[in-house]
Amino acid sequence: MTALDLADLTKSYPDGGAPTVRGLSLSVESGSLTALLGPSGSGKTTVLKLIAGLLTPDTGDIRLGGRSIRDLPPEGRRVVMVFQNPLLFPHMTVAENVGFGLRMRDVAPNEVAARSAAMLEKVRLVGLGNRRPVELSGGQQQRAALARALVLEPEVLLLDEPLSSLDASLRDEMRALILDLQRETRVTTLVVTHDQTEAVILADRIALMLDGRLVQHATPEVIYGRPVTLAVARFFGGVNFLPGRAAGGIFHTSIGPLVLPTGVTDGPGTLTIRPEAVRLGPGREARPARLVSCTFLGTQTRIELDLAGTRLQALTTPEALRGLAPGQEVGVTLPTAALWVLPEV
Numbered sequence: 306m307t308a309l310d311l312a313d314l315t316k317s318y319p320d321g322g323a324p325t326v327r328g329l330s331l332s333v334e335s336g337s338l339t340a341l342l343g344p345s346g347s348g349k350t351t352v353l354k355l356i357a358g359l360l361t362p363d364t365g366d367i368r369l370g371g372r373s374i375r376d377l378p379p380e381g382r383r384v385v386m387v388f389q390n391p392l393l394f395p396h397m398t399v400a401e402n403v404g405f406g407l408r409m410r411d412v413a414p415n416e417v418a419a420r421s422a423a424m425l426e427k428v429r430l431v432g433l434g435n436r437r438p439v440e441l442s443g444g445q446q447q448r449a450a451l452a453r454a455l456v457l458e459p460e461v462l463l464l465d466e467p468l469s470s471l472d473a474s475l476r477d478e479m480r481a482l483i484l485d486l487q488r489e490t491r492v493t494t495l496v497v498t499h500d501q502t503e504a505v506i507l508a509d510r511i512a513l514m515l516d517g518r519l520v521q522h523a524t525p526e527v528i529y530g531r532p533v534t535l536a537v538a539r540f541f542g543g544v545n546f547l548p549g550r551a552a553g554g555i556f557h558t559s560i561g562p563l564v565l566p567t568g569v570t571d572g573p574g575t576l577t578i579r580p581e582a583v584r585l586g587p588g589r590e591a592r593p594a595r596l597v598s599c600t601f602l603g604t605q606t607r608i609e610l611d612l613a614g615t616r617l618q619a620l621t622t623p624e625a626l627r628g629l630a631p632g633q634e635v636g637v638t639l640p641t642a643a644l645w646v647l648p649e650v
């Protein structure tokens with residue numbers, strides 16, 4: 306079931322320039338965790354503010370459970386947003402911060418206390434309710450902000466780069482907490498991130514924004530293996546791009562003809578293959594290549610190959626490379642099933 310529906314949203318800021326959000330449509334399934342991914346400045350925070358009601362769209366509609374919430378005030382939307390910077394009230398205790406929204410809704414004091422305490426336990430801040438925000442670490446402040454949002458039992462939770470201000474070890478912890486809480490509460494969640502690895506780890510589905518537009522909304526696997534444009538492929542860490550032309554199921558390119566999977570339309574395009582799909586060693590379809598360089602990455606080794614003057618990157622295991630050194634010849638296979646053609650050159 307669709308929980309949240311953004312329909313052709315456009316938003317410009319008053320100081321002119323191109324619109325920050327351009328004709329963005331996105332349907333988010335009820336209970337899902339979606340990553341809104343895009344580089345800095347692509348309009349992600351603006352989209353969250355539109356959903357939360359902190360900004361009004363120039364055109365388009367926002368529906369929750371099929372009903373428009375476009376003209377409702379933020380507090381009437383059942384949507385809560387957690388900002389990149391936690392923004393806790395400094396003069397209140399942590400527990401008071403968490404209970405704030407409930408008090409504003411005239412919930413009875415004993416119920417506020419009980420629900421706040423339960424939520425502090427869920428975000429693993431037991432015993433810290435009487436502290437002031439300044440007495441918490443950055444990670445604890447983030448968790449308090451998450452508790453303050455979730456205690457309101459929203460239909461939609463919006464998290465704006467919840468991990469970006471944390472260092473690596475805290476990031477793992479916070480990520481796990483977000484995943485646990487989302488699974489437990491099943492609140493429809495939109496998490497903003499500019500980090501594609503983070504998006505892949507966190508989300509069921511990724512909504513990818515470039516330049517104010519939604520360019521692809523799919524599972525991480527699909528965006529990874531079948532990006533819709535060259536820009537998506539590049540943003541997702543694609544490195545192997547071979548310009549050429551598809552004709553009758555064959556892609557003609559600088560390294561020779563390659564058999565394509567079915568369904569590729571004839572015409573000019575760019576062939577891409579993920580580095581981990583490139584196979585090394587002898588084989589019926591193998592073509593000769595020269596090993597240019599190897600970079601040891603721990604469990605994997607990144608290698609650069611030269612195929613008739615064209616460079617390709619591959620990821621392989623240190624074992625598969627045993628006995629091979631830069632400068633040597635090696636057979637390379639680009640399996641048909643792993644080839645993907647982008648319609649642009």
Ligand code: ADP
Pocket residue numbers: 318319320325343344345346347348349350351352
């Ligand atoms: P992101 O969260 O993806 O980094 P934002 O939604 O914050 O992107 O911003 C997208 C663009 O909109 C940026 O180029 C930014 O300069 C512009 N922008 C954001 N907020 C404002 C504002 N309050 N006034 C004018 N321009 C803004």
Ligand code: MG
Pocket residue numbers: 349350351465
């Ligand atoms: Mg932002």
